[in-house]
Each structure stands twice: as C-alpha cells, then as structure tokens.
Amino acid sequence: xxxxxxxxxxxxxxxxxxxxxxxxxxxxxxxxxxxxxxxxxxxxxxxxxxxxxxxxxxxxxxxxxxxxxxxxxxxxxxxxxxxxxxxxxxxxxxxxxxxxxxxxxxxxxxxxxxxxxxxxxxxxxxxxxxxxxxxxxxxxxxxxxxxxxxxxxxxxxxxxxxxxxxxxxxxxxxxxxxxxxxxxxxxxxxxxxxxxxxxxxxxxxxxxxxxxxxxxxxxxxxxxxxxxxxxxxxxxxxxxxxxxxxxxxxxxxxxxxxxxxxxxxxxxxxxxxxxxxxxxxxxxxxxxxxxxxxxxxxxxxxxxxxxxxxxxxxxxxxxxxxxxxx
Amino acid sequence: xxxxxxxxxxxxxxxxxxxxxxxxxxxxxxxxxxxxxxxxxxxxxxxxxxxxxxxxxxxxxxxxxxxxxxxxxxxxxxxxxxxxxxxxxxxxxxxxxxxxxxxxxxxxxxxxxxxxxxxxxxxxxxxxxxxxxxxxxxxxxxxxxxxxxxxxxxxxxxxxxxxxxxxxxxxxxxxxxxxxxxxxxxxxxxxxxxxxxxxxxxxxxxxxxxxxxxxxxxxxxxxxxxxxxxxxxxxxxxxxxxxxxxxxxxxxxxxxxxxxxxxxxxxxx
Numbered sequence: 106x107x108x109x110x111x112x113x114x115x116x117x118x119x120x121x122x123x124x125x126x127x128x129x130x131x132x133x134x135x136x137x138x139x140x141x142x143x144x145x146x147x148x149x150x151x152x153x154x155x156x157x158x159x160x161x162x163x164x165x166x167x168x169x170x171x172x173x174x175x176x177x178x179x180x181x182x183x184x185x186x187x188x189x190x191x192x193x194x195x196x197x198x199x200x201x202x203x204x205x206x207x208x209x210x211x212x213x214x215x216x217x218x219x220x221x222x223x224x225x226x227x228x229x230x231x232x233x234x235x236x237x238x239x240x241x242x243x244x245x246x247x248x249x250x251x252x253x254x255x256x257x258x259x260x261x262x263x264x265x266x267x268x269x270x271x272x273x274x275x276x277x278x279x280x281x282x283x284x285x286x287x288x289x290x291x292x293x294x295x296x297x298x299x300x301x302x303x304x305x306x307x308x309x310x311x312x313x314x315x316x317x318x319x320x321x322x323x324x325x326x327x328x329x330x331x332x333x334x335x336x337x338x339x340x341x342x343x344x345x346x347x348x349x350x351x352x353x354x355x356x357x358x359x360x361x362x363x364x365x366x367x368x369x370x371x372x373x374x375x376x377x378x379x380x381x382x383x384x385x386x387x388x389x390x391x392x393x394x395x396x397x398x399x400x401x402x403x404x405x406x407x408x409x410x411x412x413x414x415x416x417x418x419x420x421x422x423x424x425x426x427x428x429x430x431x
Numbered sequence: 432x433x434x435x436x437x438x439x440x441x442x443x444x445x446x447x448x449x450x451x452x453x454x455x456x457x458x459x460x461x462x463x464x465x466x467x468x469x470x471x472x473x474x475x476x477x478x479x480x481x482x483x484x485x486x487x488x489x490x491x492x493x494x495x496x497x498x499x500x501x502x503x504x505x506x507x508x509x510x511x512x513x514x515x516x517x518x519x520x521x522x523x524x525x526x527x528x529x530x531x532x533x534x535x536x537x538x539x540x541x542x543x544x545x546x547x548x549x550x551x552x553x554x555x556x557x558x559x560x561x562x563x564x565x566x567x568x569x570x571x572x573x574x575x576x577x578x579x580x581x582x583x584x585x586x587x588x589x590x591x592x593x594x595x596x597x598x599x600x601x602x603x604x605x606x607x608x609x610x611x612x613x614x615x616x617x618x619x620x621x622x623x624x625x626x627x628x629x630x631x632x633x634x635x636x637x638x639x640x641x642x643x644x645x646x647x648x649x650x651x652x653x654x655x656x657x658x659x660x661x662x663x664x665x666x667x668x669x670x671x672x673x674x675x676x677x678x679x680x681x682x683x684x685x686x687x688x689x690x691x692x693x694x695x696x697x698x699x700x
Binding site: 162163183184186187191194195196199202213214215216242258262 | 447450451454458461462465466529530531533534535536537538539540
C-alpha cells in the first residue's frame with residue numbers, strides 16, 4: 106500500500122468517541138485504500154454508525170484523527186464535505202418533492218450549476234431505473250425506490266469517497282439484489298467505498314475487505330477468506346439420519362477435538378472445527394458406526410462467514426486461531 | 432493569496448450562502464403548497480378564533496372607545512403568527528427524524544442555511560396568514576384607522592414577532608427532537624402568554640398578579656403596538672419595546688439554534 110494511495114483513501118488513527126458514559130469507539134484504526142470497498146461489520150451498537158458519522162463530519166471525535174482523501178474530518182470539514190457522498194440509515198429524501206427535484210436540490214447544494222445539476226439528475230435517474238417515476242412525489246415511492254433515490258442523491262456531487270450506512274436495511278430480497286447490482290457497478294467505476302452492514306452475505310458480496318467492530322473496538326479485519334481461515338482450518342459437518350440420535354452421536358465424537366462442537370437437535374446437524382480434516386473425518390465415521398448412529402451426509406468444508414463472524418464476535422473472541430488486532 | 436482573489440472567494444461564498452438559503456426556503460414552501468391539509472388547517476384555525484371571539488365572547492367584552500372587532504383583529508394577527516411559528520420546530524424535528532438534517536449537514540452547503548431557510552419560509556407563510564386575517568377582519572368590519580404607513584408598520588411588527596417565535600420554535604425543535612413532543616410542547620408554553628395578555632381583553636380587567644404578568648408579557652407589547660399602529664387615537668403603540676423584544680428574541684435564539692444544529696445528530700443526545 107503506497108503512501109499516495111493512503112492519502113487518497115481513508116485513514117483513521119486512534120479515534121475514540123464517548124456519549125456520556127457509553128464508549129462508542131475505543132481507539133479505532135482503519136485504512137481504506139483508494140478504489141477499494143471496505144465493509145464495517147458488527148452487531149448493533151458496535152460503533153459502525155458512529156465511525157461513519159465522524160468520517161462524514163457529522164460528529165467530532167474525542168481523540169484521534171480521521172483523514173478522508175487527504176482532508177482532516179475536523180479541521181478541513183468544509184472541504185471534505187464537497188468530495189464525499191453519504192447515504193445514511195434512513196432514506197433521507199424529501200417526500201413532498203419529486204425524485205427529480207430531490208436530486209436537483211442536492212446537486213445545487215453541492216454548488217454545481219443548475220444545468221449541470223439537471224444533467225446529472227437525469228443520468229442518475231436513468232441509471233437507478235427511476236426515470237419513469239422521476240416526476241412523481243417521493244411519497245408514492247416504495248421502500249426500494251426510496252433507497253435507490255437516496256443512493257442517487259449521494260452521488261450527485263460526483264463524490265470521490267462514498268459512505269453507505271446499512272444501505273439495504275429493511276429491504277425485501279429482490280430490492281436488495283437490485284441495490285447490490287447498482288453498488289457493484291459503482292465499485293467497477295472505481296469509487297472508494299466504506300459501507301456498514303449487518304448482513305455478512307452483503308459484505309461478502311460487495312466488499313474487498315472487512316473490518317469487524319465489537320463494542321467500539323476493531324476486533325478483526327481482512328478479506329473474507331482471511332476471516333474464514335481464522336476460525337481454524339475447516340469445518341466437518343455431519344448430518345444424522347435420525348436427529349434423535351444426536352446426543353449419542355455427540356458423545357461418540359466428543360473425544361476427537363477439544364471443544365467447539367456445535368449441534369442442532371432439529372436438523373440433526375453437527376459441526377466440528379477441525380485442523381487436520383481428513384484423519385478426523387475417518388475417525389468420526391468409525392466412531393459413529395461403532396456407536397450405531399446412522400449418518401446420512403458428511404462434508405468437509407471451509408467455514409462460512411457466519412461461523413467466522415460468530416466465532417470472532419462471540420465470547421471466544423481471543424481463542425486459538427484468531428489473531429487479535431490491537 | 433492576493434487581495435483580489437480573496438475578495439472573489441468571499442463574494443462567491445456569500446453568493447452560495449444566499450442560494451442555499453433560497454433553495455431551502457423554496458423546498459419548505461413547496462411543502463406548504465403540496466401538503467394542502469397543512470395550509471388549510473393552519474389557516475382555518477386563526478379564522479375560527481376570529482369568528483369565535485368576535486361573536487361568542489365579543490358581546491360580553493367591553494373595550495374602551497372601539498368596537499370589539501377593531502380591538503380583536505390586531506391581537507389575532509399576533510396570535511396567528513405565534514401559533515403558526517410552532518411549525519418551524521415541528522418541521523425541523525421531522526427533518527431530523529427522517530435523516531434529512533444528516534444529509535444536509537454532510538453537504539458543503541452554508542451552515543445556517545437549513546435554519547434560515549426554515550424560518551424564512553415560515554415568515555413567508557406568516558405574511559400570507561396575516562393578509563388572510565386582515566381579509567377576514569375586513570369582512571366582519573375591521574378597518575385600519577391610522578393611515579397606510581402605520582398599517583404597514585403594524586404588519587411589520589406582526590411578521591417580526593412571527594419570525595422571533597419561529598427562532599424560539601427552532602431551538603425547541605432541535606432540543607426536544609421528537610415530532611409529537613415538539614408539537615405539544617410548542618403549544619403548552621404559548622397558550623398562557625397568548626391568553627394572559629392584552630390580546631383578547633384589556634389587561635385592566637385582570638386580577639392584580641395576572642395583570643402584572645400580562646403587562647410584562649411580550650405578547651402584550653406586540654399586540655399593543657399593532658393595535659396602536661392600526662387604530663391610532665387613544666392607543667399609543669409601544670413600538671420601541673416591541674422592536675427590542677422582537678429583535679432581542681432573534682438575537683438570543685438564532686445563535687442558540689445554530690449552535691445546537693451544528694452539533695445535533697439523530698442518535699447522540
């Protein structure tokens with residue numbers, strides 16, 4: 106990562122922020138390289154939105170520095186605002202204006218000329234498939250349409266850096282897919298993006314890198330594959346023929362690993378984190394056979410991002426195989 | 432940086448600030464035009480008050496030297512703009528709850544434009560309401576009796592007080608934040624100062640402690656000014672105190688609101 110790229114991207118150093126006695130961010134460090142997409146993941150209250158608000162000049166940090174595209178989020182706030190776009194958690198569009206009026210208003214407030222604001226609005230309306238509804242009041246828009254319009258509004262100023270705070274929260278799957286494809290297109294155009302999400306699938310789909318926040322701290326970061334591998338090698342998944350034999354099965358294989366076995370009594374699925382997968386696979390089958398438990402399916406696979414996330418944010422935050430980021 | 436380019440830059444940023452305020456004003460006025468219920472109800476209410484007081488209570492209230500309708504209408508102008516100013520805080524709380532304020536604050540627009548645009552659009556609406564009240568008053572017999580310049584002065588004082596109360600409402604909206612709470616809070620503190628004033632009845636008819644309050648009440652000062660300017664004769668308008676109150680309220684609540692606006696956010700208190 107060259108210094109030049111850094112200054113064009115996002116650089117957060119030692120940022121802390123408290124609200125009264127609640128510590129929202131605790132010494133957070135974060136780097137986003139120009140032209141890449143980073144997802145901020147974490148449970149509710151982890152500090153994702155607070156970080157976005159600091160980077161978009163809506164909040165001042167108590168300590169630390171936040172540099173976005175070379176501008177300090179506190180000292181150069183005014184200049185910073187002209188090169189960023191923000192789509193917050195609510196679709197922040199005016200219900201009493203039409204879609205077109207919303208975009209033109211935001212464009213004018215970025216201080217671009219009237220004709221340029223019109224031209225960009227037209228382009229964005231067509232890009233987000235809103236042309237047909239451009240002259241209807243937003244009041245009549247569906248949730249998905251509002252989100253698309255909100256995203257369009259965050260782009261009217263041709264931002265170098267785009268911040269999306271839970272861009273698809275509350276959308277139905279179809280609208281979410283539609284929004285994803287729009288975001289992917291922006292990514293192809295080289296926009297630097299920081300997005301927050303509670304959906305791991307979304308982060309996996311859209312982001313180059315992920316940063317996991319928990320209780321105001323960065324507890325892990327890396328690519329999707331890196332995070333998955335931190336759970337520790339692979340996962341052995343056993344599907345029992347008879348879910349009621351679960352207890353018996355767990356007992357039979359419990360000696361194979363030192364803990365980490367998860368089982369679901371309804372589906373009859375047992376998952377075991379494993380390091381040397383193949384040898385355990387063989388002994389697991391032998392032991393279950395000896396115990397007389399029928400196995401209907403067996404799979405040795407990489408952990409899913411959900412498993413990685415649960416293992417990283419759960420109580421076992423510092424357990425073996427997981428490098429703590431300080 | 433040369434002096435010239437500096438001047439240019441300042442000129443540009445002043446021009447941008449004015450554009451920002453006008454854009455926000457236009458946006459808010461469109462809301463009044465498009466949400467018809469808002470306009471209809473915010474104008475029906477003062478009209479209803481005029482008719483109720485003129486005809487239900489009017490016969491029972493004696494006013495010195497003038498008909499009750501002549502006495503009432505100047506007061507109703509103040510009442511209409513003060514009640515109407517509640518919309519400023521409600522509008523801001525709504526923008527806050529919908530994330531609009533976050534969006535505006537993340538844009539490179541002039542810092543005070545959201546608030547200035549809001550109070551300016553509410554002032555435009557107040558002018559409209561004042562003209563409407565005068566029309567209704569005219570229909571039931573109200574006439575300006577002190578010449579055109581004094582009539583313009585009366586309207587000016589009414590609009591100034593509307594603007595002053597808009598700034599109070601703006602601060603209230605930004606501190607209370609919840610739309611419905613702002614709506615209720617805005618009326619609760621306004622009712623006593625509207626009724627315990629010379630707006631509907633001469634303060635001389637009130638019991639001692641209340642009369643003392645009513646005489647100090649800025650609403651009394653505003654109403655007496657508008658009434659004196661409109662009717663002349665025995666009513667001498669306390670114009671200087673009215674201007675001091677009007678501009679004084681703005682001088683306190685405008686900076687307070689802007690200070691609050693620049694630090695506000697939806698989640699954090």
